[in-house]
């Protein structure tokens with residue numbers, strides 16, 4: 317998906333009461349605001365002024381158009397003057413794209429000498445935005461409300477982040493996931509309702525035979541492998557003499573990418589229990605594909621594979637990285653409590669602190685040859701981990717604030733990429749709450765997306781979301797989970 321092709325429609329509220337001159341001023345200012353906001357580095361793609369709403373027919377028409385315009389990723393509304401909201405009801409009822417109500421004002425300050433009743437009538441967002449807010453609340457519409465001056469960094473950052481959530485929504489609704497093999501035998505949390513996922517999240521999750529991948533691998537040419545190896549040599553440090561093993565990963569990557577491109581898939585899963593006809597579990601191959609925006613998760617975990625690609629799509633162009641992650645083991649020394657995350661092989665190199673090394677080591681499980689993989693330490697910095705579990709009848713997303721640290725140990729015998737982090741509010745309380753909420757061992761770790769971005773995305777997708785932060789308490793979470801359960805059963 318090309319983020320730059322997406323646009324957001326700026327739809328401004330007014331009415332005929334104030335005469336044509338006021339409406340001309342409103343239109344000119346709204347166009348200017350859309351243009352200036354689009355120029356901000358905090359805004360990921362273009363905001364386009366799409367007209368001033370003065371009648372019910374105009375409101376209905378613009379929302380219908382927004383629904384059917386493939387480039388329109390969301391609608392931003394604001395009321396420059398008062399704009400009676402009964403005329404917005406049908407339009408808002410029909411709107412199927414993410415909606416943000418940006419409560420702002422053209423002028424920053426009240427001008428002491430100039431202010432008179434004409435000024436008051438023209439600049440009455442304080443009035444208009446309350447009427448506009450009421451109708452959305454009355455209609456129980458999912459929408460984001462942002463309040464602040466439209467040239468200030470804080471509201472623009474909030475708006476830009478919401479736009480990224482909306483891009484995640486658009487990406488989700490179009491996402492196709494390729495599964496090689498089923499979920500790992502007997503595992504519960506990686507299971508899920510694929511029909512519900514397609515209805516709620518848009519994800520088309522389907523399976524392709526491993527045998528077809530093997531045929532595709534056999535058809536890969538030496539020249540294609542050479543080109544893939546050149547890419548590996550440029551991006552990574554070749555820390556092995558076993559080049560044939562690395563070339564096998566290149567063969568796997570070329571073959572998988574061909575299948576993804578043919579089917580339009582941006583996420584995939586496989587399992588070490590079904591590598592029929594393959595010599596190695598894809599390690600380096602999966603890691604390098606993830607670095608290009610493909611979502612992946614192991615053991616057939618299509619939910620986390622899909623979520624990884626969604627977070628990557630939302631955060632395109634931002635600093636930081638996003639990786640498939642697994643909670644592996646703890647360091648429980650008092651004052652140095654950390655979680656050590658890794659996977660058998662497949663952690664995305666976008667979270668690496670330095671150039672990753674290509675290494676070959678035996679893999680204890682899967683009964684295949686020693687695979688090539690990227691080995692690195694994760695970069696330090698604030699981030700989140702997020703997972704989606706199927707609660708039976710609904711999906712629950714769980715987000716936890718974390719702080720990645722430079723690993724406190726060298727761990728020279730650990731042959732995989734690893735990330736070490738502190739969990740909010742502290743490791744033991746945080747892990748306890750994650751477990752209380754049913755959080756999986758698989759997650760998406762990101763230092764590029766904020767918790768708010770994913771919370772807004774979850775609201776757009778209409779799924780339950782739980783956020784574990786420094787402010788979360790065990791007692792509060794327990795009550796939230798209980799009330800959520802009741803509410804979602806009624807929904």
Ligand code: MN
Pocket residue numbers: 614615642659758
């Ligand atoms: Mn795993």
